[in-house]
Amino acid sequence: MINIDQVNFENKRVVIRVDFNVPLDENFNITDDTRMRAALPTINKVLNDKGMVVLMSHLGRPKKNPDPKFSIKPIIAHLEELLGRKVAFADDCMKAADQVAAMKPGEVLMLENLRFYAEEEGKPRGIEKGEEGYDEAKKAIKASQKEFTKTLASYGEYYINDAFGTAHRAHASTALIADYFDADHKMFGFLMGKEVAAVNKVMNEIQHPFTAIMGGSKVSTKIDIIENLLTKVDNLIIGGGMTYTFMKALGGKIGNSICEDDKLDLALDILAKAKEKGVNLVLSIQTLAGNKFGEDSDIKIVDPMNIPDGWEGMDIGPATGELFAKVINGSKTILWNGPVGVFEFEKFTGGSRAVANAIVEATEKGAFSLIGGGDSVACINKFGLADKVSYVSTGGGALLEAIEGKELPGIAAIKK
Numbered sequence: 001m002i003n004i005d006q007v008n009f010e011n012k013r014v015v016i017r018v019d020f021n022v023p024l025d026e027n028f029n030i031t032d033d034t035r036m037r038a039a040l041p042t043i044n045k046v047l048n049d050k051g052m053v054v055l056m057s058h059l060g061r062p063k064k065n066p067d068p069k070f071s072i073k074p075i076i077a078h079l080e081e082l083l084g085r086k087v088a089f090a091d092d093c094m095k096a097a098d099q100v101a102a103m104k105p106g107e108v109l110m111l112e113n114l115r116f117y118a119e120e121e122g123k124p125r126g127i128e129k130g131e132e133g134y135d136e137a138k139k140a141i142k143a144s145q146k147e148f149t150k151t152l153a154s155y156g157e158y159y160i161n162d163a164f165g166t167a168h169r170a171h172a173s174t175a176l177i178a179d180y181f182d183a184d185h186k187m188f189g190f191l192m193g194k195e196v197a198a199v200n201k202v203m204n205e206i207q208h209p210f211t212a213i214m215g216g217s218k219v220s221t222k223i224d225i226i227e228n229l230l231t232k233v234d235n236l237i238i239g240g241g242m243t244y245t246f247m248k249a250l251g252g253k254i255g256n257s258i259c260e261d262d263k264l265d266l267a268l269d270i271l272a273k274a275k276e277k278g279v280n281l282v283l284s285i286q287t288l289a290g291n292k293f294g295e296d297s298d299i300k301i302v303d304p305m306n307i308p309d310g311w312e313g314m315d316i317g318p319a320t321g322e323l324f325a326k327v328i329n330g331s332k333t334i335l336w337n338g339p340v341g342v343f344e345f346e347k348f349t350g351g352s353r354a355v356a357n358a359i360v361e362a363t364e365k366g367a368f369s370l371i372g373g374g375d376s377v378a379c380i381n382k383f384g385l386a387d388k389v390s391y392v393s394t395g396g397g398a399l400l401e402a403i404e405g406k407e408l409p410g411i412a413a414i415k416k
């Protein structure tokens with residue numbers, strides 16, 4: 001596998017898969033351009049080398065071709081601003097060959113939304129799995145996907161994947177296309193490289209003690225991650241709404257707290273596995289409860305094993321915050337996924353803030369800290385601490401699958 005730094009792209013056409021799936025308001029204004037800015041180092045590397053950049057991305061979930069609501073065109077002006085140069089647009093990603101052929105060094109061409117074509121995802125449209133004719137439709141789309149992928153590949157002598165956010169999808173532009181390039185002509189972009197390195201630090205090159213903090217609402221959505229982490233971590237801190245499934249499973253009284261009653265056995269199983277593997281599983285010892293799921297709720301500090309009727313656990317209490325902070329502070333590797341309370345309400349941000357502060361402190365002392373996979377990113381941004389931890393991942397689902405221990409197709413395709 002080659003490194004993007006080792007390549008001089010002078011006079012070369014380079015197809016770059018980026019993740020420009022940015023949120024747009026009803027007037028097609030970009031409300032958060034983080035994903036676009038994250039791809040700039042890679043694009044600029046090729047441009048500074050005097051190469052030619054062909055950008056491709058998906059945007060939203062279009063259902064037909066064309067689907068103007070999901071056109072990439074409205075984001076071109078902002079891309080031009082970010083790059084400080086003109087960006088040409090190909091309004092059909094399958095009909096860009098002439099524009100690509102006419103490109104000169106230093107030029108950028110952005111392709112229209114790849115998902116206008118069902119071939120990008122390789123899933124038939126308008127027919128669901130199990131319905132009559134689905135298998136034939138799937139076969140047909142898989143056959144035409146080859147031509148689609150080949151056409152995209154024909155736009156460049158090099159292929160760079162910098163779209164970590166879609167690395168868990170085996171789509172034409174994220175994985176299949178890599179087969180058309182040999183090992184010297186395909187590589188990760190800078191963003192992808194950083195994401196992969198960060199995942200490696202918590203999955204393979206672990207410095208112990210390793211502490212994972214799992215929060216969020218439900219244990220059911222985190223079970224595969226927890227199972228995989230139990231084979232790697234020294235400490236597993238459980239916070240957030242899933243706390244109360246554990247408390248109830250242990251015989252506690254949880255008031256109105258959220259709970260997955262069908263996962264009580266699973267919670268006990270996790271506790272038993274942690275014990276068997278010698279993992280220190282840390283649960284809440286004090287809860288901040290509310291009597292209403294809202295900003296205007298009253299608050300009360302309670303025992304998580306004995307929450308009064310009419311109250312629900314909305315955040316960890318200060319004593320739990322101190323306990324979690326102590327564990328985090330003694331760690332060399334830290335992974336945080338999911339807020340430990342309903343951080344969207346000011347009264348219940350304290351626990352997540354205590355966790356964030358402890359992670360920052362440990363990072364200052366030399367620990368590696370990775371934050372990612374959903375709402376903990378929003379949390380660390382809200383606290384203004386994103387630049388005080390080692391790495392904040394841009395990939396939601398992709399990061400979660402990586403820490404479940406799965407091989408991501410977008411990464412595997414470059415490595416093979």
Ligand code: AMP
Nearest residue numbers: 216217240241313314338340341342375
């Ligand atoms: P997830 O997407 O699984 O990471 O869940 C994130 C959500 O979990 C956030 O919206 C939090 O408000 C929510 N959450 C965290 N703690 C609790 C709690 N104690 N009760 C209900 N929801 C919670």
